[in-house]
Amino acid sequence: AQKITQTQPGMFVQEKxxxxxxxxxxxxxxxxxxxxxxxxxxxxxxxxIYQGSYDEQNATEGRYSLxxxxxxxxxxxxxxxxxxxxxxxxxxxxxEGGGSGTYKYIFGTGTRLKVLA
Amino acid sequence: DTGVSQNPRHKITKRGxxxxxxxxxxxxHNRLYWYRQTLGQGPEFLTYFQNEAQLEKSRxxxxxxxxxxxxxxxxxxxxxxxxxxxxxxxxxxxxLQGMNQPQHFGDGTRLSIL
Numbered sequence: 001a002q003k004i005t006q007t008q009p010g011m012f013v014q015e016k017x018x019x020x021x022x023x024x025x026x027x028x029x030x031x032x033x034x035x036x037x038x039x040x041x042x043x044x045x046x047x048x049i050y051q052g053s054y055d056e057q058n059a060t061e062g063r064y065s066l067x068x069x070x071x072x073x074x075x076x077x078x079x080x081x082x083x084x085x086x087x088x089x090x091x092x093x094x095x096e097g098g099g100s101g102t103y104k105y106i107f108g109t110g111t112r113l114k115v116l117a
Numbered sequence: 118d119t120g121v122s123q124n125p126r127h128k129i130t131k132r133g134x135x136x137x138x139x140x141x142x143x144x145x146h147n148r149l150y151w152y153r154q155t156l157g158q159g160p161e162f163l164t165y166f167q168n169e170a171q172l173e174k175s176r177x178x179x180x181x182x183x184x185x186x187x188x189x190x191x192x193x194x195x196x197x198x199x200x201x202x203x204x205x206x207x208x209x210x211x212x213l214q215g216m217n218q219p220q221h222f223g224d225g226t227r228l229s230i231l
Contacts, residue, residue, distance in 0.1 A: 004159075031216065032216075033216045033217055035219055035220075037222075043206070043224060043225060044222060044224055045160070045208065045210070045220075045222035047219040047220070047221070050217055050219060052216060052217055091159050091160070093159075095216065097216055103165070103172070103173070104150075104162045104165060104173055104175075105150070105162065105220065106162065107152075107159030107160045107161075107162075108159050109157075109158055109159050110157075110158070110159050
């Protein structure tokens with residue numbers, strides 16, 4: 001069964017430092033996609049970055065990069081040069097390719113990041 | 118791109134009443150999803166549509182919940198005979214078809230049951 005695990009309920013990082021948010025997943029499907037979303041205190045969910053299961057290179061989007069280790073089933077988000085505006089809840093999500101009969105997205109429980117000045 | 122729009126933003130109602138929420142997706146998106154989110158948790162999948170067809174429903178979705186997407190455009194989520202446990206944020210998202218297509222979320226409807 002699909003499952004996303006985020007083991008860090010909360011993280012602190014100093015401004016301008018890098019931080020890694022952990023995400024592990026479980027799926028029996030060979031084809032799947034992994035997503036990271038940011039949810040500030042205002043509530044809107046903002047898409048950050050995507051990694052496909054067949055992508056050979058780690059995804060990068062500006063200050064965001066995804067450390068994808070397929071054998072370990074992990075997809076950690078790395079935020080470089082943290083900014084105060086990065087303080088938010090971060091969710092890892094997975095979508096299977098339909099091999100198990102579902103195309104729905106599953107979200108983890110999230111990690112609350114606080115950037116310190 | 119006007120984004121995903123949800124109405125109302127807030128709904129307060131008494132236990133036992135029926136409520137209906139509306140979601141207007143991004144116009145070219147053929148997939149539409151409904152989620153429920155409680156405080157400190159990630160979004161929990163409720164149901165999704167491809168065009169007007171409801172393709173999947175969560176087993177957690179009781180018979181009191183129903184969703185429609187007539188003509189494959191906007192969608193409505195109705196909760197009948199609301200209960201205290203229905204209090205949550207209800208999120209709608211839309212996407213294009215394709216594995217790498219991210220979901221775009223609306224601002225949600227916060228439901229409070231008195």
